Amino acid sequence: MTSRLIVLAAGGTGGHLFPAQALAEALVRRGYAIHLMTDERVRDYGRAFPALETHLVPAATISPGKPHLLPGQLMRLYKGYQTARGVLERLKPAAVAGFGGYPSFPPVIAASRLKIPSLIHDQNAVMGRANRVLSRFADAVASSFPTLGRLPAASKDKLRYTGNPVRGIVLEKQGAPFHAAAADEPFNLLVFGGSQGARFFAEFMPQVVKLLPKAVLRHLKIVQQCRPEDIERVKAAYGTLDIAFELASFFADMPQRFADAQLIVCRSGASTIAELGVIGRPAVMVPLPHALDNDQLHNAEFFAGKGGGWVRPQAELEPQEFAAFLTRLRYQDAELAGAARAALALGMPDAAERLADLVEDLAARATMETIQK
Template sequence: MTSKARHIVLAAGGTGGHMVPAEALADALKARGEAVSLVTDMRGDAYRNIMVDIDRMVLRATSHMRGGIIGKVGSVFSIMTSFFAARRYLKKVGATQIVGFGGYPSMPVILAARSLGIPFGLHEQNAVLGRVNRWMAEKASWVALSNANTTLVPEGVQQIHVGNPVRSAVQAIAGNPYQAPEAASVIRLFILGGSQGAHILSREIPSALVALPEYIRMRLIITHQARTEDIDAVKRTYGEAGISANVQSYFDDVASILDDTHLVISRSGASTLAELTATGMPAILVPLAIAADDHQSANAKPLGAKGAAIVMAEPEFRAPALTETLEHILDSDDALSEMAKNMKSFARLDAAERLADTVLNANEETPKAKEITP
């Protein structure tokens, strides 16, 4: 198989945690002259600023985790119809390899690839192999891991540690040195709740910041991502305390904000952590308690153990505890700089290129398997 004959289809959707590394891989593959397209779902398609220049197909697959028997039956039906739609699309574009990024939108694409005898690989962003990737791993040509110590990987699976690719805008600032705030100068905090915001962050953080000593509080400049329904309350709390704050439901210039930030308070989704490690950004991490297999806690644990971040579980993430933590690190001469250095030690800036190498080196000598009728 020559490189000119290849057409690589990426299967990603659901959240930015799947879409961002898929975009980074797409960029790396296109730079090498490869044909790339995307199969996603309606939520993935809503990220209109991601992979805007490649062909895409949008499936109507819905999560098997939806509540109630009606929701689950509807999910099974949507996956079946998406399977046949994906199968037609893969044949239409002449797909030669599939890369799945986990999550339910990738399931019908991988199943379609298996039925057509098209080889596929998987990329796992989190420190716990996701459920869909676990189901598909044993038949995959390879499983690329962001974390070398990822758990729940089935025995006998070919594992490759590549890291978690970050978007090109973040890659571009990764070499910029971290600058801790100087004495009496402004302190810039960036609050990130993931792609959908996080109510607990909007509930506890403003109160915690208001309670800081005045000599710290009046130096703060806040950029806060909040759910739409929380924005007014968050703005009001900051405004009444005289804290300068930009509160929005979504920021499309995360890289430029990170480049001018001193401390991040966020969830510990895999893509967020990849961007924090790439930029060497100190953080207070609040893992999502209901995340499948508690994977956000697993993501955050190594960073907390090495002093790159302070990890606060949801039950302990309350305003008084956060105020105490912030006062300690913001009043220290070197706490933020030390955290930044430790965070940077986790960076894998070549992750997209390593993943592209894995894709292009796989199955070079493997003949296409006989088509299997589903």
């Protein structure tokens, strides 16, 4: 009889934890108990995670440019391996699923050593460093996009396209009807970075908004996520303009904010892209620059390439030009509605179920092999 316990392992930011949470929700519905292995940031982003227990695993991000830090980082990862191995030996889960980030490293390696079936899920269009290494140890590699860049050749046969799972609160807004605002109707602009916010928007957007024509400002409502240290500054800047606005460092009801928006200006982290698709909203994406694998640029190019929005690299942005761009879009109801439709066509609302199927297949296959031995 297969154990009804699954261990999920993920780095502690929203980008890794939210897809893991979505899989956990699907597996709990199928009668499994979930244990989570992650890091301290789970306190911020893991509050709604349906885990029976959360295990903090020592881990370290390997920084290739700083070789002097390597011995300490490897020591920490080894400690993480010992912790993860101890927990897995005790729990004997049916399978382990890793979602990337270095905290998923020790549990997936330990699972492979203990011959517990494992899979890794990559959220981005190009594979992250931790997952590239782990792909050699895991039994399956699940991808969020139809193709997965930088997947090691040796792991190509393990690839399964599942999509990037989104949480239940996102599915509740799946395909929410898009209302293109006429010139005299309220226009909701949502601006946000990733799970941790983006300082760039706090600096750039107030400069843009003050250049917008009065006719646009009159009907504009901006909902903007700002890092805690930026909120007062942005509030003061918007306060001098006659516009409706709402600022917060984290909107817990983000799916509702998506549904209300006519246009979204955002980074292009993987969950952001997945949610834009499931809810179906047009976005102007400003990928996080200087990322090691440039994952956000690839995510955004895929989404924009299918008509869901526009990619605007941060280095090329200039307030006057961006204000003119937003002003033009503001009145292009048909273009915005078309982009909303194209976005929706990219959504994978059943990604969590597909991934849950894969977990169950792996677990069942391992049980069959044990019985046959």
